[in-house]
Structures are given as C-alpha cells and as structure tokens.
Amino acid sequence: MFDTLSDRLTGIFAKLKGKGRLTDADIDATAREIRLALLEADVALPVVKAFIARLKERARGAEVHGALNPAQQVIKIVHEELVGVLGGEARRLQFAKHPPTVIMLAGLQGSGKTTLAGKLARHLKGLGHQPLLVACDLQRPNAVNQLQVLGGRAGVEVYAPQPGNGVGDPVQVAKDSIEHARRAMRDIVIVDTAGRLGIDTEMMRQAADIRDAVQPDEVIFVIDAMVGQDAVATAEAFRDGVGITGVVLSKLDGDARGGAALSVREVTGSPILFASTGEKLEDFDVFHPDRMASRILGMGDMLTLIEQAESAFDADQKEKMAAKLMGGQTFTLDDFLDQLIAVRRMGPISNLLGMLPGMGQMKDQLAELDDKHFDKVTAIIRSMTPGEREEPKIINGSRRLRIANGSGVTVMDVNQLLNRFADAQKMMKQMGPMMGLPGRRKATK
Numbered sequence: 001m002f003d004t005l006s007d008r009l010t011g012i013f014a015k016l017k018g019k020g021r022l023t024d025a026d027i028d029a030t031a032r033e034i035r036l037a038l039l040e041a042d043v044a045l046p047v048v049k050a051f052i053a054r055l056k057e058r059a060r061g062a063e064v065h066g067a068l069n070p071a072q073q074v075i076k077i078v079h080e081e082l083v084g085v086l087g088g089e090a091r092r093l094q095f096a097k098h099p100p101t102v103i104m105l106a107g108l109q110g111s112g113k114t115t116l117a118g119k120l121a122r123h124l125k126g127l128g129h130q131p132l133l134v135a136c137d138l139q140r141p142n143a144v145n146q147l148q149v150l151g152g153r154a155g156v157e158v159y160a161p162q163p164g165n166g167v168g169d170p171v172q173v174a175k176d177s178i179e180h181a182r183r184a185m186r187d188i189v190i191v192d193t194a195g196r197l198g199i200d201t202e203m204m205r206q207a208a209d210i211r212d213a214v215q216p217d218e219v220i221f222v223i224d225a226m227v228g229q230d231a232v233a234t235a236e237a238f239r240d241g242v243g244i245t246g247v248v249l250s251k252l253d254g255d256a257r258g259g260a261a262l263s264v265r266e267v268t269g270s271p272i273l274f275a276s277t278g279e280k281l282e283d284f285d286v287f288h289p290d291r292m293a294s295r296i297l298g299m300g301d302m303l304t305l306i307e308q309a310e311s312a313f314d315a316d317q318k319e320k321m322a323a324k325l326m327g328g329q330t331f332t333l334d335d336f337l338d339q340l341i342a343v344r345r346m347g348p349i350s351n352l353l354g355m356l357p358g359m360g361q362m363k364d365q366l367a368e369l370d371d372k373h374f375d376k377v378t379a380i381i382r383s384m385t386p387g388e389r390e391e392p393k394i395i396n397g398s399r400r401l402r403i404a405n406g407s408g409v410t411v412m413d414v415n416q417l418l419n420r421f422a423d424a425q426k427m428m429k430q431m432g433p434m435m436g437l438p439g440r441r442k443a444t445k
C-alpha cells in the first residue's frame, strides 16, 4: 500500500536536498510533481487541488523554520497536510449514554463489512465490553454463516434470524436484536448489513430502514482501500443515502495505490476510525492519521528528528549564530559548545543517528560517541579561558596541560578536540554561506 506514492515523494524530496533556499520556481516544480504523484495514486481531483493549493501557500509563506533545511521544510508541510487530509486527530467510537450502543456497518458487497464486524467485536470485547453481533446481511448467501464463524472466533454472541422466523426481513431482525441485547445485557450491538456490488437504490433504502429501526450511535461506512476513483462516488452515495458518522478503511494490506484512503475523509467529512489490514481478526487497528501520513512519506522517524531539531535549536541562538557568520566573524569554541548543547537537548546521539534512514545498523558503533563523550568535550571547553575559546590558536603546550588537568582528561583528549574544532571551523567557513545556515533563510515571496 502506498509504495508507489512513497517512492515518488521520496524522489521529489531528494531533488530539494542541498538547496540553500527555495525559489518560487522550485516550489512550483515541486508542487507540480506532488500533484502528479497524488493523481497517479488515484486521489480524487478536488482533494489533490486543495492539497496542492495549501502546500504552495505554506511553502511560500513565512512559516519557514530556521532549524530545518528547505527539503525538510517541504517534508514537514507535506506531512502535516497529509495528516489533515486523513482527518487530523484519531477519533474514538461514540458510545451511547444509555446502553446498548448501536453500531451499524454499511458499504458495498465485498468491502469487508462482515470481516470488520468480527474484528470490531473482538476489539471491543478486549476492552471489556459485551458486544452482540447481528446478522442483517440476508442477501449474500453464507453471510449469516460467515458472521457466526467470526463470532465464534471472537467469542462473541451472534444474533441471527431463526429459520422461518423473520427470514428475509433484515429490518425486523435488526429491531429484535436490540431487544435481545437489552435482555442479554449486551452493551454494544454491531449490525452487519447487506451490500451490493454497486450502488443501488434498493440497498440504500434497506440500509436507511435498518438505520431508522435501530437508531444507531455510529453508522460506519466500510470502504475497500483497493478501489480507486470509484471510491468517491461510493462514499458520496452512502453519505447521502444512509448518512455516515465514521469510516473504516479495509484491505490496507493490499498493494493498492491508496487514493481511496486519501480521499474518503474529505469526501465524506467523516473521520476514519479504524484500519483493517488483513483477513484475520487481529489484523485491525485504531486509525492514526499521523502514523499513516508518516508511512506514506516513507520517512518514519525522520519526522521525529525534524520535530526534535525544531525544538532543540531556539530561534535566538540561530539568529545569533547566523548574524555572526554573515558578518564574517569566526566560529569560536563557545559557538561549538552551544551547538553541542543544542544537539544534546535532542537526546542521545545514537538514537538520533538511528533515526536516519540506513543508519539504524550503525547504532552500536555510534554508542561510544554518546553522552560520555559529550560530557568530556563540554568539560574541556569549560576549562578554557574566554580568550582561549575565542582564539584557540593561543592554546600552547602548557595551556593544554592546564586544561587537561582542569577537566580531568589527558592532553591527547584536548588535542583531539582542538583538531576536531579546527575542522569544524574550516567547514563553517566554506559551507556557511552555501548551506543557508539556520536563521539566514528568508521566505521568498
């Protein structure tokens, strides 16, 4: 799922790497490519249009964050917009004040309703509820039996029409099931309804009749994430025909392009509550828009890293550093220490590096670079006089010995640090203007 879209987006972001700032032309080109990637993933056109408009506006706007380079800024905006398209916050099921809570499932035949009924029952039972499954799909041969098998697996009672009693009338079955739930002290009733292969007025009418009979607290529309452009028409038909309060995406485990997943929230205006990811009862989870967006971007922890970088480098510090370097001043040991402290605020370095794609395996080797090392470097710099920090060239042999003694390290450690600092200083001089050091970038209008 989403593999192609992920690959495309990764490729688009890669092109931005190394750019000091983004021009309007860069933003337009990037937006165009993202637009194409979304359309190819079968995301509905109105959703794509709105997405791209917001992306452009934000990328051009003033919300350029100094701690991030342009590629990271675009990733961050795209991520936040994806989260928005997917519904923002995760939303929980709404429970009735007076049980039983009634949850009605609606959707096309084959969308995964019956499977979902079993999954939902198992999930709710795990949370301590006493659900009742109700078989109102009397259209599809075997649907009642399928629900009974799933109910058996989930350890949940299934209410089904008795032969000769109400057979063929799903509205009556639904009505009776609520009575049964009250008597049997079930606090949640999950009503599985019949679907058709396509949108069909008879099916909609039946679903609406069941809805009127049971007055559900939630009407959950189940949509197969593998369907492409049809998703929009189907979702609209159910929204208008039955009225829906929430959506479940099924078959997210397939290798579909993902358009339905990205369109359904905006089209229905209803939140995505759960995701179904396989045929087994446990292949099911609460839907988290932010996690899904991260998965689509294929960046995983890279986004966590971006967030941490933002909070670790405070604006003042960046401005100071930028002004200094822009003014042609040298990068001193004090600046070096400030940067180290900022990096440390982001957490252990091995964790940070472990979050970068491809660096995970190197974590162990990097552990030695960790806290202890930082402590040592901090101690060494703090043992220097202000003059020495400003002008490390004056640190001769006897000063090195004094600093080593003062910070409890060897002269070799002091030498190593001074060499590393000299390298960093050289790099700052060369790269500073090109990199668009933190705080220097201006939003282009």
Ligand code: GDP
Pocket: 107, 108, 109, 110, 111, 112, 113, 114, 115, 116, 140, 195, 250, 251, 252, 253, 254, 276, 277, 278, 279, 283
């Ligand atoms: P209904 O007609 O809406 O009740 O659909 P079903 O629940 O019978 O599901 C139709 C088919 O899709 C069945 O073969 C299910 O096993 C399968 N299915 C349902 N949900 C998922 C899912 O999340 N992933 C996969 N791979 N298959 C699913």
